[in-house]
Amino acid sequence: MCRWMPPIAGLRPDLAATGTAHARRPPLPSAASLCLACLTLFLVAGTALGGCPPGVAHDPLQVLSRGVNWTLERHARSYNYLEGDVRLRRLYSANKFFLYIDKTGKVDGTRRKNYAESLMEIRSVSVGVVAIKSVSTGLYLAMSKKGTLFGSVKYSPNCKFKERIEENGYNTYASLRWKHGGRQMFVSLNGRGKPRRGHKARRRHPSTHFLPMVPS
Incomplete structure (x- = not known):
């Protein structure tokens, strides 16, 4: 005798006749x-x-x-200047002077390329902030509240400068501690190689632009 099988719901009549094997197909992956x-x-x-x-x-x-x-x-990790990074450089201004600090603490500019007192140790003290020290004299570049540059025996907040690479490839150095009327005060050498007061310098002035040159 024939055995009665219940219809398989949802299948076409031609598939229902083949039994339950096709009804147990594995589900498609989600x-x-x-x-x-x-x-x-x-x-x-x-x-x-x-x-x-x-x-x-x-x-x-x-x-x-x-x-x-x-x-x-x-x-x-993409920051260029990390804390503890140290570089030996000569800061060559767009006015063609090398910045230096003599033994008396005077900051000035010279055209002599290998002048001993112009060799600087630039140390990153935090991201984008550096301390600049003369290798020969051991004095730190510092800026007073009035914007005057001088050489400091001891490292202090006056010796911290914000280092920024400008669009023309030169660097600018602005006092981290002091401002004048809300404006930043910059390290600057005029056309005669003499330091300018920080409040008289502007970021776009050539006198504030320096190339950190590798010593030869």
Whole structure:
């Protein structure tokens, strides 16, 4: 005798006759599963080409949860001047003078390229802020409240300058501590190589522009 089979709901009549085997087809993968699989393949390919960046987890779920932090950490490492960085340079002004500090603490400019007192140690004390010290005399470049440049025996807040690379490739150095009428006061040498008062200098003046030259 023939055995009665209940109809399979949702199937066409021609498929229902084939039995329950087709009714038990495995479900299609979800969109989330496909995304996770693609990410896993991406990480495997990256590892074959050199691995993940330091500090980044290999677990796809951890990478997804830490994606934003990874971007911020990479950006933080892109700063040019980090605390503790030290450079030996001669500050050559756009007016063609080398800035120097003599033994008496006088700040001036010279056209002599290898003048001993013009060799400076530029140390980054924080991001974008430097201290400038004469290697020969051991004095720090400092600016008073009135904008006067002088050589200081001791390192103090007067010796901190904000170092900025301008659009023309020159650097400017503005006092971190002092301002005049809300305006920044800059390290400056005029056309005769003499220091100008900080409040008389402006960022766009050639007298405030310096090239940190590597000593030869």
